[in-house]
Amino acid sequence: MTGTEFDHTSLATRAAGPWLSRVTRELGATVVMGEEVPGFRYVMCRVGPWDGCSGLELMEPRPGTGRNFLSRFLDTHGEGPHHLTFVVPALEETIRDAERLGLRLVQTDLTNPRWRETFVVPDPTHGVVIQIADTTSPAPDVSALATGKRDTGSLPLHRLGSDRAWWEPHVRDPVRTATLVSTTLRSTDLACSHRLFADVLGGHPRRLADGAVEFTWARGTLVVEPASTPGVSHLSIADGPVGGFTVVGTPCRGDEITRLTTDRRSRRRSR
Structure with a gap:
């Protein structure tokens, strides 16, 4: 990639499947990818054309995995916006710039080249988690998104991810395209x-x-x-x-x- 992108807005839910049914039907959202990872599962969507708009992520805690960041967030704040994600060309450089700005970064993980990340903790200015990442994975083939097939080998998936089709039963035919x-x-x-x-x-x-x-x-x-x-x-x-x-x-x-x-x-x- 050549520049930073505002990749997505992430929403914390207690049950992502019913919400996915609503956004695919009512907004015409297209699923890009989804999977189960330690502690939670997510699905990433696009609402509108690939170029020019950012994505929408739905997350839910996985039952029986104990308390984690997502369950604590839901207990404290309820369902709603959890974080904003930006994908940058070079994460280390952005980390240095953010630290010079005085931002507090946590949970920095540079071990997975397909998705390296760090998080700006919520502060009195913005009040929301800001995730910053870089990736070696290319943008998904737009034509493939119109089908039910996903090339999991090229997507920026978690190295411990599983059940990458959990979201499929929740997709509905759209009544409009927003x-x-x-x-x-x-x-x-x-x-x-x-x-x-x-x-x-x-x-x-x-x-x-x-x-x-x-x-x-x-x-x-x-x-x-x-x-x-x-x-x-x-x-x-x-x-x-x-x-x-x-x-x-x-x-x-x-x-x-x-x-x-x-x-x-x-x-x-x-x-």
Whole structure:
């Protein structure tokens, strides 16, 4: 890869299967991959075209595996947004940049070239886990995603993963095809957000009319809003269900699309 990508927004659930049925049916989500790993299982989806939008991950604890980070999160916060994931070209370099910014990184794992990772712990600025990773795996073949076949040998899967088809019985035929346009994050310090998402993670910033800042990557858009309480606010979905939609306690809003589009048109007229 040549640049950083906003890879996905991850939602913690108590049971991912029913939610997968909903997002495949109501949003037309396409499963990229999924598996069971020690302590939990997950499924990764795309909502919309491969280019330009980030993904949506659903995670659930595995029964009988004891308490872990995910079960503790659910006990404390309930179902909802757990982390944002960025894939970078060179993880060690990004780690150095993040540490210079004063961020606290935990659970750094550089042992699996298919998916090396580290995590920024939730802080008073953003209030959400931020996962940073790099990978030697190429992007999935888009044409293959339209089928039920997955080349597990080329995907960035966990080295201890198993049951990589657990999600298949939960996929439903879509009634519409929506697009995940952006994730909105509340920030208590926009200057700090700029240093992280622009300077460290390479997002292209653009200030919106209401004071929020939109950071874009080749794949994925993050809107950061000034707020007194941090955390993920909502997802912006184009062509979603009339009347709105909620995924794992996270609102999916269509009105946001009008706001962003209007702001872009205003900026073009002012040039």
